[in-house]
Amino acid sequence: MKNLVLFGPPGAGKGTQATFLKDTYNLIHISTGDVFRYNIKNKTDLGILAKSFMDKGELVPDHVTIDMLNAEVAKNLDSNGFIFDGFPRNTLQADALDELLKSHETEVSAMIALEVDDEVLVQRLLKRGETSGRPDDANESVVRNRIKIYYKQTAILKNYYFDASKYYGVNGVGSVEDITERLKAVINNL
Ligand code: AMP
Numbered sequence: 320m321k322n323l324v325l326f327g328p329p330g331a332g333k334g335t336q337a338t339f340l341k342d343t344y345n346l347i348h349i350s351t352g353d354v355f356r357y358n359i360k361n362k363t364d365l366g367i368l369a370k371s372f373m374d375k376g377e378l379v380p381d382h383v384t385i386d387m388l389n390a391e392v393a394k395n396l397d398s399n400g401f402i403f404d405g406f407p408r409n410t411l412q413a414d415a416l417d418e419l420l421k422s423h424e425t426e427v428s429a430m431i432a433l434e435v436d437d438e439v440l441v442q443r444l445l446k447r448g449e450t451s452g453r454p455d456d457a458n459e460s461v462v463r464n465r466i467k468i469y470y471k472q473t474a475i476l477k478n479y480y481f482d483a484s485k486y487y488g489v490n491g492v493g494s495v496e497d498i499t500e501r502l503k504a505v506i507n508n509l
Contacts, residue, residue: 320428321344321400322403322426323400323403323429323430324406324416326477327432327435328469329440330439330440330466331440334350334352336498337350339495341402344399344506345398346398346399347402348402348404349391349403349404350404350405351404353404354387355370355373355379359373365387374455374461376465377468378472384408385411388403389415392419400425408472409475410479428485428509430480430485431487431488432477435491436492444456444465445459
């Protein structure tokens with residue numbers, strides 16, 4: 320199995336790139352944010368709980384997120400592998416992912432990070448908020464809080480995967496096609 324963690328701050332382009340990469344490599348794309356949004360739309364208990372955190376730009380509690388991720392992986396064990404988008408977001412989640420994949424006799428192949436400057440992120444997210452219908456994109460203070468939480472809790476995962484010799488940084492500024500090509504160059508060499 321090829322299991323990729325697509326990494327980067329909110330607005331780095333993870334979701335956009337994952338939709339191209341999943342077709343190229345025949346992988347299952349799991350975006351934890353998308354799964355939460357699906358549950359919000361369908362007014363499930365998970366959705367109602369997740370919404371109270373997402374609207375403020377905060378992380379949904381780990382046990383809830385990890386249980387949900389485990390269930391998504393369990394549905395697709397016959398696949399070629401996964402693109403994890405928006406997960407893990409802290410060390411506890413990274414440990415949980417390692418454990419989960421190990422229990423299925425596989426592992427994270429690589430973390431590929433899209434690197435983009437903060438001000439570019441804020442502008443991209445606010446622009447996306449004009450059309451995405453995502454309340455957490457439309458409000459500048461929520462956008463800035465998401466980026467702040469990324470640096471406080473998530474960015475540290477660079478070291479986690481770097482120490483395991485699994486970290487690859489890619490310039491996330493440029494045309495969508497150019498960035499896809501940069502990502503493919505990394506993945507084809509794994
Ligand atoms: P995203 O679509 O990845 O930008 O995520 C949108 C929101 O969903 C985040 O701001 C969090 O509130 C929540 N979320 C998504 N993934 C996770 C995760 N791995 N852990 C905790 N909360 C998450």
